Amino acid sequence: MSQGSPFSPYVPNTEDDRRVMLRAVGVESVEELFADIPEGFGRPTLDLPAPLSELELRRELQALSELNLVPGRVPCFLGGGAYDHFVPSVVNHVISRGELSTAYTPYQPEVSQGTLQAIFEFQSMVCQLLGMEVANSGMYDGASALAEAALMACRVTGRERIVYLDTVSPAYLSVMRTYTEPQGLAMAPLAQGASLPEDAACLVVHSPNFFGCIEDVESLARQAHESGALLVASVDPVSLGMFRPPGELGADIAVAEGQALGVSLSFGGPYVGLFTCKTEYLRQMPGRIAGRTVDTQDRVGYVLTLQTREQHIRRERATSNICTSEALVGTAVVTYLACMGRAGLRRIAELTYHKAHYAASLIGRIAGYELPLDGTFFQEFVVSCPIDPAELNRRLLDRGIIGGLDVSDRVRNGMLLCVTEMNTREEIEALATALEEIAR
Amino acid sequence: MSFPVLDRRLLMDRSVSGRVGVSLPPLDVPEQPLPDAAMLRDDLPLPEVSQGEVVRYFTTLSQMNFSVDTNYYPLGSCTMKYNPKINDEAAQLPGFARIHPLQPESTVQGALKLAHSLQGFLAEISGMDAAGLATMAGAQGELAGMLMIRAYHLSRNDTGRRTVLVPDSAHGTNPASAAMCGYRVMSIPSDSQGNMDLEALRNACNSETAGLMLTLPNTLGLFDVNITEICRAVHEAGGLVYGDGANMNALLGHAKLGHLGFDVLHINLHKTFSTPHGGGGPGSGPVCCNAKLAPFLTAPIVESVAEPDGGESFRLATPEMSIGKAGAFHGNFGMLVRAYTYIRGLGAPGLREISESAVIGANYVLSALRDHYHLPYDRPCMHEVVFSARTQKARGVSALDVAKRLIDYGIHPPTMYFPLIVEEALMVEPTETESRETLDNFIEVMKEIARQAEEEPQVLKDAPHYTPNSRLDEARAARRPDLRWRPAEG
Numbered sequence: 001m002s003q004g005s006p007f008s009p010y011v012p013n014t015e016d017d018r019r020v021m022l023r024a025v026g027v028e029s030v031e032e033l034f035a036d037i038p039e040g041f042g043r044p045t046l047d048l049p050a051p052l053s054e055l056e057l058r059r060e061l062q063a064l065s066e067l068n069l070v071p072g073r074v075p076c077f078l079g080g081g082a083y084d085h086f087v088p089s090v091v092n093h094v095i096s097r098g099e100l101s102t103a104y105t106p107y108q109p110e111v112s113q114g115t116l117q118a119i120f121e122f123q124s125m126v127c128q129l130l131g132m133e134v135a136n137s138g139m140y141d142g143a144s145a146l147a148e149a150a151l152m153a154c155r156v157t158g159r160e161r162i163v164y165l166d167t168v169s170p171a172y173l174s175v176m177r178t179y180t181e182p183q184g185l186a187m188a189p190l191a192q193g194a195s196l197p198e199d200a201a202c203l204v205v206h207s208p209n210f211f212g213c214i215e216d217v218e219s220l221a222r223q224a225h226e227s228g229a230l231l232v233a234s235v236d237p238v239s240l241g242m243f244r245p246p247g248e249l250g251a252d253i254a255v256a257e258g259q260a261l262g263v264s265l266s267f268g269g270p271y272v273g274l275f276t277c278k279t280e281y282l283r284q285m286p287g288r289i290a291g292r293t294v295d296t297q298d299r300v301g302y303v304l305t306l307q308t309r310e311q312h313i314r315r316e317r318a319t320s321n322i323c324t325s326e327a328l329v330g331t332a333v334v335t336y337l338a339c340m341g342r343a344g345l346r347r348i349a350e351l352t353y354h355k356a357h358y359a360a361s362l363i364g365r366i367a368g369y370e371l372p373l374d375g376t377f378f379q380e381f382v383v384s385c386p387i388d389p390a391e392l393n394r395r396l397l398d399r400g401i402i403g404g405l406d407v408s409d410r411v412r413n414g415m416l417l418c419v420t421e422m423n424t425r426e427e428i429e430a431l432a433t434a435l436e437e438i439a440r
Numbered sequence: 441m442s443f444p445v446l447d448r449r450l451l452m453d454r455s456v457s458g459r460v461g462v463s464l465p466p467l468d469v470p471e472q473p474l475p476d477a478a479m480l481r482d483d484l485p486l487p488e489v490s491q492g493e494v495v496r497y498f499t500t501l502s503q504m505n506f507s508v509d510t511n512y513y514p515l516g517s518c519t520m521k522y523n524p525k526i527n528d529e530a531a532q533l534p535g536f537a538r539i540h541p542l543q544p545e546s547t548v549q550g551a552l553k554l555a556h557s558l559q560g561f562l563a564e565i566s567g568m569d570a571a572g573l574a575t576m577a578g579a580q581g582e583l584a585g586m587l588m589i590r591a592y593h594l595s596r597n598d599t600g601r602r603t604v605l606v607p608d609s610a611h612g613t614n615p616a617s618a619a620m621c622g623y624r625v626m627s628i629p630s631d632s633q634g635n636m637d638l639e640a641l642r643n644a645c646n647s648e649t650a651g652l653m654l655t656l657p658n659t660l661g662l663f664d665v666n667i668t669e670i671c672r673a674v675h676e677a678g679g680l681v682y683g684d685g686a687n688m689n690a691l692l693g694h695a696k697l698g699h700l701g702f703d704v705l706h707i708n709l710h711k712t713f714s715t716p717h718g719g720g721g722p723g724s725g726p727v728c729c730n731a732k733l734a735p736f737l738t739a740p741i742v743e744s745v746a747e748p749d750g751g752e753s754f755r756l757a758t759p760e761m762s763i764g765k766a767g768a769f770h771g772n773f774g775m776l777v778r779a780y781t782y783i784r785g786l787g788a789p790g791l792r793e794i795s796e797s798a799v800i801g802a803n804y805v806l807s808a809l810r811d812h813y814h815l816p817y818d819r820p821c822m823h824e825v826v827f828s829a830r831t832q833k834a835r836g837v838s839a840l841d842v843a844k845r846l847i848d849y850g851i852h853p854p855t856m857y858f859p860l861i862v863e864e865a866l867m868v869e870p871t872e873t874e875s876r877e878t879l880d881n882f883i884e885v886m887k888e889i890a891r892q893a894e895e896e897p898q899v900l901k902d903a904p905h906y907t908p909n910s911r912l913d914e915a916r917a918a919r920r921p922d923l924r925w926r927p928a929e930g
């Protein structure tokens with residue numbers, strides 16, 4: 001059989017091309033170009049499975065993907081920081097365009113106006129949604145955004161103590177610990193009813209919190225400000241379709257996981273962290289920022305700006321080491337927000353709210369189940385179950401339902417359930433029926 | 441030829457009250473009581489545009505970009521290779537794209553199996569014992585790797601190590617990551633051949649040395665010939681060696697960093713393993729390390745479990761002395777699927793071929809242009825070559841002018857002014873996915889620009905000529921930050 005290019009359809013040069021090029025370079029063989037590799041270390045064995053053709057690849061990946069149970073094909077009531085919301089077709093269409101997906105960070109603004117204007121739209125809409133003054137182009141995810149927000153609060157205040165409510169997501173706190181501990185910053189929960197220590201850099205609040213409840217951000221902000229600390233809030237962006245945004249409630253830095261805004265669940269990533277603050281703290285902000293300016297002919301255009309904060313200029317004195325972030329995911333978010341618009345996001349928030357509350361009202365009426373937490377919730381709520389939630393989840397799975405998150409380490413027999421506009425009435429009622437039968 | 445006049449208005453300025461971009465379903469459950477009105481927002485200032493307008497807007501934006509799919513993009517150190525479409529298709533399969541990160545492990549065995557295999561592939565390719573995939577970008581991988589080094593020293597009660605050595609040619613992320621670990625950064629000079637100054641390194645290594653951060657090949661595109669001595673010097677002082685895997689595209693199947701003496705490294709899947717750069721992410725920065733550092737890897741990793749029936753299952757696990765979590769979940773899984781697909785499609789022979797072709801391409805450009813642009817380090821390069829426009833600069837034309845003029849020929853500029861140790865640097869990384877004809881065209885254009893620099897420099901200074909914007913006023917952008925849409929006044 002005939003042989004094409006040596007191995008790969010991604011490498012255009014043929015044996016002939018290589019010969020010509022090597023001759024032009026002035027070497028006999030390609031090995032000569034690797035001659036700087038010390039003797040004994042060159043061309044090691046590489047033990048990898050044999051290559052697959054595209055046809056075989058498609059089969060293998062399809063088969064692997066089918067080993068997974070897909071929410072939507074079965075009812076799923078998981079939240080805990082990643083939320084199954086509707087993604088309009090337009091979103092994937094836009095981010096699949098190679099001009100956007102295969103470009104680099106827009107270092108050369110004249111040939112990156114598409115990416116830059118999309119980032120500017122992103123910053124604008126994130127500000128509008130969160131009610132905040134300035135936003136950057138995005139962070140890796142909501143958790144790392146919150147960690148960077150805490151670091152930033154320490155830089156702004158010159159203080160070294162991060163105080164948080166113990167209702168902040170444990171995963172987020174874990175990431176914050178990874179980022180802050182090496183810099184010698186202290187992290188401590190705010191004790192119930194206690195006042196903020198006077199050396200606190202910030203008070204970190206998650207709203208809705210890990211258990212789904214909306215916090216009183218406004219009075220927490222007042223409390224923080226009385227101690228000279230910043231209020232750092234992590235919020236749910238879809239909830240802001242109906243609830244008051246952190247900017248109206250006194251937040252100094254507000255972040256969010258942007259996934260719920262048009263980004264597929266993808267087993268946890270890639271997502272995008274939304275990052276906003278008050279203008280006065282702008283120069284302490286981490287990450288890329290796009291700005292509007294003019295060109296030599298006085299036409300409006302966009303550039304990356306305030307780069308003297310960043311690692312490629314300031315090196316070890318940068319505000320963060322962040323370089324590549326999540327621009328394309330940000331483009332998904334901004335496309336989503338454009339499609340949803342003023343009425344659509346409110347509608348999504350309301351659908352979610354009513355369905356979640358309908359689910360809670362059904363489950364709260366089942367003997368053996370209780371809703372132990374007071375307070376307003378949006379899409380998630382804790383149910384105290386008659387049996388161990390891990391066991392309950394196994395039995396739900398036997399019935400083809402992916403249950404909620406086991407939070408029994410925090411609430412006795414607690415299960416955190418999430419309901420969004422993706423869950424149909426039939427799914428919600430099937431869950432309630434299953435819970436009732438299992439409890440019997 | 442010039443770019444058509446475009447409607448650059450932002451979406452908010454196109455908004456017309458009452459327009460919608462998507463249809464949404466009716467509520468199918470009984471309406472529930474709303475919370476206290478004081479908790480609700482009055483207005484949601486988002487644009488109101490129809491679906492077709494959204495599509496046309498973003499399509500028009502996309503057409504203002506250069507990208508790998510549309511242009512030759514030899515941006516040094518960024519490995520702007522072709523991104524195979526099958527990889528994107530794989531990541532978008534519902535069984536990958538729609539699964540929730542907190543699903544029971546029994547329901548995501550396909551995803552975990554893929555991640556477990558990829559850990560093995562990356563460890564094998566880098567010559568390491570273990571790998572973790574949870575870090576979401578190269579710089580986060582760096583941070584995690586340096587935190588692992590820190591945790592390793594502390595676990596041995598070796599508390600006096602406060603300094604991290606970084607060569608003067610390093611990416612800015614290296615010193616920034618070391619600083620985020622609380623380390624003091626000490627810069628090590630390069631020698632006249634573009635290798636690290638071994639003497640300076642030896643003098644800098646002492647009982648305070650936590651480690652060295654090193655890119656190989658280095659940012660000059662050169663393989664440091666003293667690499668084994670460098671690693672030995674750091675190890676003898678009790679330090680560890682961190683590898684910045686940004687330039688891994690040169691070494692696939694040709695050298696393994698783990699064998700050469702590196703203890704831990706990150707890999708940019710969005711460079712070497714072809715996941716699309718996205719205009720600045722998403723990336724993915726897995727960390728590979730030797731057995732000594734494996735207990736410190738970022739959580740979670742994926743473990744294989746032998747089943748009683750002889751089969752194998754997979755689970756998420758936290759390494760014994762993990763530095764902690766880097767993100768809320770398990771890393772940028774969508775990027776992991778793409779890299780897995782890429783590696784499975786190529787296998788060992790395909791990967792080796794990639795590095796050979798990348799290195800041949802860079803040397804081809806080097807030898808063709810060496811008489812037209814100054815070559816600060818005159819020796820064969822690896823996958824990228826760094827020129828200097830200092831000859832042109834002497835005539836008043838800068839590396840920036842050369843870069844902007846390339847745009848007029850439909851070529852994305854090389855990386856400029858980096859590494860910092862090369863005056864008027866132009867760093868060219870051809871990548872293996874470009875044909876000889878593309879490189880020949882690039883070479884001819886670069887020669888023509890060198891000629892223009894001598895004979896008609898103004899044409900370079902006015903470049904680019906055919907883009908939606910001419911050169912932009914970056915000083916003004918920084919002086920008067922205008923960072924978001926605002927309603928028109930009056």
